[in-house]
Amino acid sequence: MTEVLPDIARWQAQREEIALATLLAIRGSAPRLPxxxxxxxxxxxxxxxxxxxxxxxxxxxxxxxxxxxxxxxxASYGIDDESAFAVGLSCGGAIEVLIEPFAASAAWQxxxxxxxxxxxxxxxxxxxxxxxxxxxxxVLADGSTAGGIDAALDDSAAEEARxxxxxxxxxxxxxxxxxxxxxxxxxxxxxxxxxxxxxxTHAASVLCRLAKPxxxxxxxxxxxxxxxxxxxxxEVDALLRGxxxxxxxxxxxxxxxxxxxxxxxxxxDLPVLAYALRSPARYVGAMGSARTHARRVAALREQGxxxxxxxxxxxxxxxxxxxxxxEEIALAxxxxxxxxxxxxDARPLAxxxxxxxxxVAE
Numbered sequence: 001m002t003e004v005l006p007d008i009a010r011w012q013a014q015r016e017e018i019a020l021a022t023l024l025a026i027r028g029s030a031p032r033l034p035x036x037x038x039x040x041x042x043x044x045x046x047x048x049x050x051x052x053x054x055x056x057x058x059x060x061x062x063x064x065x066x067x068x069x070x071x072x073x074x075a076s077y078g079i080d081d082e083s084a085f086a087v088g089l090s091c092g093g094a095i096e097v098l099i100e101p102f103a104a105s106a107a108w109q110x111x112x113x114x115x116x117x118x119x120x121x122x123x124x125x126x127x128x129x130x131x132x133x134x135x136x137x138x139v140l141a142d143g144s145t146a147g148g149i150d151a152a153l154d155d156s157a158a159e160e161a162r163x164x165x166x167x168x169x170x171x172x173x174x175x176x177x178x179x180x181x182x183x184x185x186x187x188x189x190x191x192x193x194x195x196x197x198x199x200x201t202h203a204a205s206v207l208c209r210l211a212k213p214x215x216x217x218x219x220x221x222x223x224x225x226x227x228x229x230x231x232x233x234x235e236v237d238a239l240l241r242g243x244x245x246x247x248x249x250x251x252x253x254x255x256x257x258x259x260x261x262x263x264x265x266x267x268x269d270l271p272v273l274a275y276a277l278r279s280p281a282r283y284v285g286a287m288g289s290a291r292t293h294a295r296r297v298a299a300l301r302e303q304g305x306x307x308x309x310x311x312x313x314x315x316x317x318x319x320x321x322x323x324x325x326x327e328e329i330a331l332a333x334x335x336x337x338x339x340x341x342x343x344x345d346a347r348p349l350a351x352x353x354x355x356x357x358x359x360v361a362e
Contacts, residue, residue: 001035001037001111001115001123001187001189002115002189002215003037003047003048004020004037004038004039004047004048005112005115005116007039007045007047007048008020008039008047008102011039011041011045012104016041016042016043016045017041017042017067017101018039018040018041018042018101018102019039019040019041019063019064019066019067019099019100019101019102020037020038020039020099020100020101020102021037021038021039021040021050021059021063021097021098021099021100022035022036022037022097022098022100022125022185023035023036023037023050023051023095023096023097024074024095024096024097024098024127024172024185025095025096025171025172026093026094026095026096027093027094027095028093028094031049031051031052031053031054032049032050032051032052033170034170034171034172034185034187035169035170035187036048036049036050037050038050038056038059039102040059040060040063042064042067046060050095050097051077051095054077055077055095055097058075058077059075059097059099062075062099063099066099066100066101067101070101071101071133071134072098072099072100072101072133072134073098073099073100073133074096074097074098074099074127074133075096075097075099076094076095076096076097077094077095077097078093078094078095096172098125098127098133098134098185100134105136105147106138106146106147107123107124107136107137107138107146107147107148108123108136108138108147109146110138110140110146110147111123111138111140111189114140114141114189115189118191118192118217119140119141119191120140120141120165120166120188120189120190120191121138121139121140121141121165121188121189122138122139122161122162122164122165122186122187122188122189123136123137123138123139123161123186123187123189124136124137124138124139124149124157124158124160124161124184124185124186124187125149125184125185125187126149126150126153126182126183126184127172127183127184127185128181128182128183129177129180129182132149132150132153132177132182132184135147135148135149135150136149137149137154137157137158137161139158139161139162139165141165141191145158149184150177150182152177152178153175153177153182153184156175157173157175157184157186160173160175160184160186161186161188163188164186164187164188164190165188165190166188166190167188167190168188168189168190169187169188170185170186170187170188171185171186172184172185172186173185173186190256191256192215192216192217192256193215193216193217193256193257193258193282193341194216194217194219194251194256194257194258195208195211195216195217195218195219195258195260195337196219196221196248196251196253196257196258196259196260197218197219197220197221197260197262198221198222198244198248198259198260198261198262198263198268198269198272199221199222199244199261199262199263199264199265199268199287200220200222200224200227200228200229200232200233201227201262201263201326202326203262203287203326203327203329203330203333204220204233204260204262204330205232205233205326206326206327206329206330206331207260207262207330207333207334208220208233208235208236209235210330210331210334211334211337212235212236214334214338216258217237218235218236218237218238219236219237219238219239219240219251220233220236220238220239220240221240221241221242221244221247221248222240222241222244222263223241223242223243223244223268224241225241228240228241243268243271244261244263244268244271244272245268245271245272245274245275248272248275248276249275253275253276253279253280253281254279254280254281255280255281255282256282257276257279257280257281257282257283258281258282258283258285258337258340259272259276259281259283259284259285260283260285260286260287260317260333260337261273261285261286261287262287263287264287264288264292266295266296266299269286269288269296270296270299270300270303273286273296273300273313274300274303274305277300277305277309277310277312277313278305278309282340282341283314283336283337283340283341284312284313284314285313285314285315285317285318285333285336285337286313286314286315286317287315287316287317288315288316288317289316290316293313293315293316296313296315297310297313314336314340317329317332317333317336318332318333318335318336319332319335319336319339319346320332321335
């Protein structure tokens with residue numbers, strides 16, 4: 001959703017007629033996960049994607065029909081046995097897509113405002129029966145709601161949405177509705193992951209550029225004003241100067257926090273690591289060789305940190321990709337962060353023995 005919000009806002013200002021396609025469910029392999037969106041305009045503009053090119057042309061044609069009719073529809077696509085590159089998914093999966101005329105409903109606007117403020121939100125969209133198709137309900141971080149699908153369904157739908165406020169994700173949920181089965185699409189948007197980079201180094205600059213498109217809210221901290229400048233870090237959300245440990249304490253760390261220290265300076269690294277390791281931070285990484293890290297661990301033990309605490313430090317930082325340049329080091333760090341985020345061991349995909357029930361195709 002976040003990837004198409006700027007385009008939708010711009011097209012609305014230009015008074016474009018917009019259709020929105022949302023990937024509801026996948027079976028087998030598919031290029032993108034549920035929640036992926038494609039928006040198109042009557043004039044032919046496009047943003048986002050549903051399948052990476054497999055079905056977009058057909059979706060565009062269907063979207064024009066939806067705009068003509070003024071009513072939403074659900075389309076299904078699967079493998080085309082006669083031609084893998086015709087309308088269908090050449091990766092062998094199947095997908096279900098909701099196509100609807102875009103309207104800035106109360107629910108949509110509430111979710112969009114929450115995302116702009118970096119707050120959690122969830123969106124529920126009716127799928128079945130036909131009378132519910134396209135109706136929307138928003139559930140916000142403070143417990144409030146906006147919009148509605150049906151009075152007989154809203155409480156149950158809101159409860160499903162609240163389950164995804166912290167974890168995120170998207171799925172179709174079936175629930176009883178007036179003597180028959182109702183189906184809703186529930187999508188959660190948790191607060192953004194927060195990356196705190198301590199040390200305004202060259203590698204830090206590249207790391208920030210890589211992390212931003214992956215959904216991280218990025219803060220760079222350095223006591224040295226000559227390095228921590230907007231010219232060097234134009235894309236970060238916050239650029240803070242001061243003693244890094246003190247700045248982190250003011251910001252507060254939670255389970256959505258990732259801390260990377262790149263200073264090579266014990267007077268900065270040790271207080272930062274001591275604070276981060278006593279917090280629920282999801283990832284704590286530190287630049288330095290194995291020998292440097294051994295000295296660091298000994299100093300942290302003297303400060304009272306346990307073996308379990310110091311074992312949380314990712315050091316030497318990053319996955320072993322063989323790189324040595326600042327750009328390669330930054331890539332190795334962000335790759336390790338993603339592995340931690342998704343609970344993976346970062347093995348090659350070719351070594352996976354059992355595929356997930358619904359996986360993203362290459």
